[in-house]
Amino acid sequence: MESFSIRNFGCRVNQAESFEWSAALQKRGLRFEPDAERGEFVILNSCTLTARADRDARKFIRHILRTNPQARIVVTGCLAERNPDEFGKLSGVWKVIPNAEKNSLPDRLAPGIQASESGEVLPFRSRALLKVQDGCNMACTFCLIPMVRGRSASVPRAEAIDRIRSLAGQSFKEIVLTGIHLCSYGHDQSPQSSLLDLLRDIERVPGEFRIRLSSLDPRLLAEPLLEHLAMSQKVCPHFHLSLQHGSERILKAMGRASTPASYRAIFDFLGWKSPCAALGADIIVGFPGESDEDFREMEAFLEQSPLTYFHVFSYSARPGTAAASLPAVAATTKRARAMRLRQLSRRKNVFFRRRFEDTILPGIVIRKKGFAAEVLTPNYLNVRVPVCAAAEGAEVRVKITHAGDLEILGDVIP
16 A cells, blocks of 8 residues: 655645545545655645745755655645746656646546545544635735635535535534635635625534634625624634734735724724634735834734734745835844744733633644643644543643643643
8 A cells, every 4th residue: 555645835725735635545545654754655735925935845855855765756836836847857756736736636646546435534634624715816016826826716615515514524623714815715606605605604514513714814804704703603713814014004015905903993893702712913024115113013013902923924025026026124124023023922922821821621632642632722722731531633621720931731621
């Protein structure tokens, strides 16, 4: 029985694609091998959002060529879409699969083998991931994604609900709904649909499971959708927003029709309706033209916001984007600003964590090592417990005993 390994870089959409491939390949008789140094097929699902993502993918390929030279390497994803010739000419790379042909990947690796529903499938993740949307119609000046993923395309609602029903039937307690631009779900369909429509349909599916949403674009968070997100019993109280900046001038330069005031209104609404929710954001620091005043405006905005964490990215010029030709901010300045914002994020996150000390919360066992486990709560607290009898993927109740700077500790409650 041949084995395969998968290594993801980048977004939750890549993870959801790999989740699907893993199940499909196992149903065709291949064996999942978690260690890429031992896989006979090694699949790299790449990202090209930043220069660092490019470097990480290339570094991984070099590592596999050195440590597992007999492997048949399959490269796909956004970097492979952007630079297919780079990998096609590389000795040791067996196939390069463009994004538009990703769905055919299991057939490429196991041609002519009929999938069987009777075989055992080792879950790729303890939580299920489902891609319901791909591509993006926006034109942010810093972003390559519309070029490598194409225009927005949504999975038909009936098909998405069938997949949800199947995953719930496999006893997944949490399903992560993903999309490159998830908030635009259904806008390309006829008749037009929406993410709100999809969520309402999902909540009619029988089963004890929760839905966690990947990144949400605040430009498309109308009040009816916000109301549903905040009040739903199925949707995890964890909302990650693609803010990108807190200066109105820089947001305009980024091509984003947003303002800090509109962001603040969304925060206030979610904070009022769902006070225990984790609120996260993507932030780009060092965008071309970002002055000291712009940075201070963003820093003050983030500090005063109810955000509980943010992912900080130093701006990385992407060839072919409008922003790539603009005068760059000095690398040392970008690093210093990024460090300040990451420190701010850590402080805010510790403050959020400590609110839940001595509190009992539900959670999913996402990882086990011996007797110990990591439990993820609906509001995105990753709790380390010393003893856990439950299997990965199981739902447990955990009492948080300590929320420190580096980790959250707790005990599983019977």
